[in-house]
Amino acid sequence: MGLAKPFVLGVVAVLAVAACLPPGGAQTSGASDFAALCAPCHGPTGVGNGPAAADLVIKPANLTGLSERNGGTFPLARVMSKIWGYSEGAVPSMMPEFGPLLDSPTVLVDVGDGIQTPTPERLIDLADYLASIQG
Numbered sequence: 064m065g066l067a068k069p070f071v072l073g074v075v076a077v078l079a080v081a082a083c084l085p086p087g088g089a090q091t092s093g094a095s096d097f098a099a100l101c102a103p104c105h106g107p108t109g110v111g112n113g114p115a116a117a118d119l120v121i122k123p124a125n126l127t128g129l130s131e132r133n134g135g136t137f138p139l140a141r142v143m144s145k146i147w148g149y150s151e152g153a154v155p156s157m158m159p160e161f162g163p164l165l166d167s168p169t170v171l172v173d174v175g176d177g178i179q180t181p182t183p184e185r186l187i188d189l190a191d192y193l194a195s196i197q198g
């Protein structure tokens with residue numbers, strides 16, 4: 064029993080330090096962000112079979128079929144909006160908003176509308192990763 068309290072305090076301290084790291088400061092990549100943030104629901108390969116999926120009323124989408132369901136083109140703008148947390152339609156989603164977590168230095172990107180929009184690097188890296196796993 065005597066060991067329990069210091070151990071718990073130690074874990075809390077580690078989590079507190081992790082929470083204070085600047086976004087992107089811990090060498091993230093699209094793949095590592097996917098594994099940490101998305102795989103619990105969407106599964107390690109993105110097909111929608113993560114460990115948390117069983118408990119969700121609305122099932123996580125198969126993220127390897129995004130292009131196929133969009134007529135063969137990767138829906139970049141829609142994917143980035145979805146991840147960031149701009150929801151479409153009135154149905155509440157089971158998927159969290161990741162905007163605050165992925166906040167990072169921006170780069171200019173044209174997502175297909177001809178406009179160079181400042182976009183957080185980590186969001187682009189994650190979208191690139193998703194584009195790379197299309198079946």
Ligand code: HEC
Nearest residue numbers: 100101104119121122123124142145146156157158159161
């Ligand atoms: C708590 C579980 C959960 C987590 C974590 C999660 N998602 Fe989702 N996601 C869902 C569910 C459920 C849906 C289907 C319902 C909806 O569209 O909101 C979904 C849908 C999506 C869609 C829309 C698919 C389509 O066909 O339009 C994309 C893109 C997506 N997720 C990407 C991600 C990415 C990238 C991450 C990690 C940053 C992530 N999700 C993390 C549960 C989750």
